[in-house]
Amino acid sequence: MNYCSDCGSDKIEKEIPEGDHRLRFTCKDCGKIYYENPRLVVGTIPIFENKILLAKRGIEPQKGKWNLPAGFLEMDETSEEGAIRETIEETGAEILDLSVHTVFQSDSNHLYILFLANLKSNKFNTTPESTEIQFFDYNNIPWNELAFTSNEFALKSFISKENNTKNIYFKME
Numbered sequence: 591m592n593y594c595s596d597c598g599s600d601k602i603e604k605e606i607p608e609g610d611h612r613l614r615f616t617c618k619d620c621g622k623i624y625y626e627n628p629r630l631v632v633g634t635i636p637i638f639e640n641k642i643l644l645a646k647r648g649i650e651p652q653k654g655k656w657n658l659p660a661g662f663l664e665m666d667e668t669s670e671e672g673a674i675r676e677t678i679e680e681t682g683a684e685i686l687d688l689s690v691h692t693v694f695q696s697d698s699n700h701l702y703i704l705f706l707a708n709l710k711s712n713k714f715n716t717t718p719e720s721t722e723i724q725f726f727d728y729n730n731i732p733w734n735e736l737a738f739t740s741n742e743f744a745l746k747s748f749i750s751k752e753n754n755t756k757n758i759y760f761k762m763e
């Protein structure tokens with residue numbers, strides 16, 4: 591970063607603040623310390639009558655691949671609220687009965703929480719973020735066209751019913 595967003599100074603240096611143990615961008619004029627932390631991604635496995643709703647991504651990355659609805663948690667939003675919002679934004683579908691299904695660390699900077707959820711009805715629609723929305727039978731998941739490893743892990747553990755508190759957490763190697 592080049593400028594302090596608090597005072598506008600360009601005297602930004604990386605240093606370890608007193609009592610800290612990591613390098614942080616610090617403003618030498620006003621003393622502001624900039625903390626960078628991993629980002630949280632929330633999403634859902636949306637179910638309706640033993641089918642899973644997937645969305646085909648209309649935006650990069652992985653444009654054209656099938657995806658569980660998910661996205662970055664916003665400020666002042668609970669993880670459930672974020673998951674509900676992302677599901678509406680990407681599929682137009684309303685969900686309820688959320689329960690945590692998979693926690694997934696895709697790399698050191700992104701942590702995913704995927705909720706299992708039921709659709710309120712079979713209503714859904716394409717959105718600016720998704721070019722196609724479709725129900726898939728459990729035995730007909732487009733495994734070779736999934737956008738992300740996190741999707742594959744969550745769907746496999748859901749369909750095999752092997753998911754439990756012992757393997758809810760998955761870390762990509």
Ligand SMILES: [Zn+2]
Pocket residue numbers: 594595596597598599617618619620621622
């Ligand atoms: Zn400053």
